[in-house]
Amino acid sequence: MPSSPVLFLAVPAADGTTTFTPADALAPQLRVDDLGATRGDGVFESVAVVGGTPQGLAHHLDRFARSAALLDLPAPDTAAWADAVHRAAAAHEPRPELLAKLVLTRGVEGSGVPTGWVHVFPGADHTEQRTAGIDVLALERAYPSDVVVRAPWLLQGAKTLSYALNTAALRYARAHGAHDVVFVSTDGDVLEGPNSTVLARFADRWVTPPPELGILDGTTQARAFAWARGRGDRTEVARLGVDDLKTADALWLLSSGRLSAPVRSLDGVPRPTDAALQAELLHHLLTVAD
Template sequence: MPTTALALLNRPSAQAPEHKPGGFAFKLVDPAGQYLSVLDLGVTRGDGIFETISVGDGAPQALEPHLRRFARSAAALGMPEPDLDAWRTAILAVISELDPAPEAWVKTVMTRGIEGDSRPSGWAYASVSGDFTAARTEGIRVVTLDRGYRHDVERTSPWLLTGAKTLSYAVNRSVLREAARRNADDVIFVSSDGYVLEGPTSTVLYRRGDRLLTPGTGLGILEGTTQGSLFELAARRGMRTGFELLTPAELETADAIWLVSSVRHAAPIRELDGTPRPVDAELTTAMNDHLANRVS
């Protein structure tokens, strides 16, 4: 069995025509093949949406929250509504094609399609995961970088799509290159008016005593599916959870800080802007065990 798999959706949205009338909902194809038109707006304009879903022992994790966020991103971009039943079936199909592995992931992508055509393009790509042991146990070095937007950009300028998971990832990739230039592994974005936001591919989580917190809602940041799962864990451990608008200086006073995401899971921050940080090893282990074994 392979370590990657790919499904092309025939009708990514029930609101749009099929690519092949009367065809199957999706087709499993060789991941090394060539299927995307050079005129596809996902290629020429980055006009599309995506989700990355972790897979533990063959089961997709937080699948429904990811699908709901996928649909919200499509609505924000004015794209046809994804046919979530078709996407769900394709996701399960590509997972079943993979070699058995403790960890894998599936990326779902829907673009606006070829310019002038009303049919969106869509595919689900699955792969066995890499080894994130070092990031989860030893921790990561992080720098803060100005995102260039005020913290209330979601309210003042919704057309900037700051709360949608789009294919326009040039900035998110460039900040990681900047982090590497600063001898760091990752980034926490800060708003132009001085508030903590999120990582380029992750959510900020931090502990103060018995409280597990994350930056407030309405900040033009993605709703964290992994953060939601970890809030459930915290509640079971008797911890309080919540959202908080905070500055980088206030973040520095936290007892422990993590960047959490679907595939890497919980990575404790061991250095922030060059300053060593304490790592809560016990809670980190509990977080990653919880994320590895969740079934919803």
């Protein structure tokens, strides 16, 4: 029997605070003139809920607030959103892994009132990709590495609802026999996946590209770095080229839903994976919440 998803709707007050009320997740709730639906004008976060506990929630809420600021949306009432995530996760039938999706849109056109909700539901089953690994293509993202300063209106680095490009890149990968994508800037910087962060291991050094390149600061990556430091390894936020990915000892794509997926091929060329390290990393991500 599939379990029912849980929905809490945000009710913003004039003083900037927000309350959340439960609603039917299987019934229509959004107006057709909501700018989140018509323009993708809004921000979101997907938070892993493992064993009932939201993972990296403070980091997610931080990023949610930063994304909202980049879009000139009202600052989310962070304490109220945190409370709603906990309440919605607790209201869902227990599952080993769930996802909590937090959405804040510019609201119904002309209203000036944002629309928000927290939706908790079972995510996809990632067992296969976590264990067998993934085939990845490096694809052009068609912006330069200094996009954030050159063209801030492109909103790179904000987690907006405009993900049509991201899903198109994933469809392109699948149509070409791969599972996933690593985006590359016009000047050759490795950026991020359409919904993941790149992690490369060079001996005992773990490297991820910097958010200054117009990419998200990954919450899963931050938790993976904490794990790596805990085992005595070095962690570094540094620029990488595609050639660096080719010489890394191992590569992963990290994200809240799938957690860690080892990259077993890049552009059709097999890559070494490390099953023991993947098991250790995944165990950490599944058992340590922050």
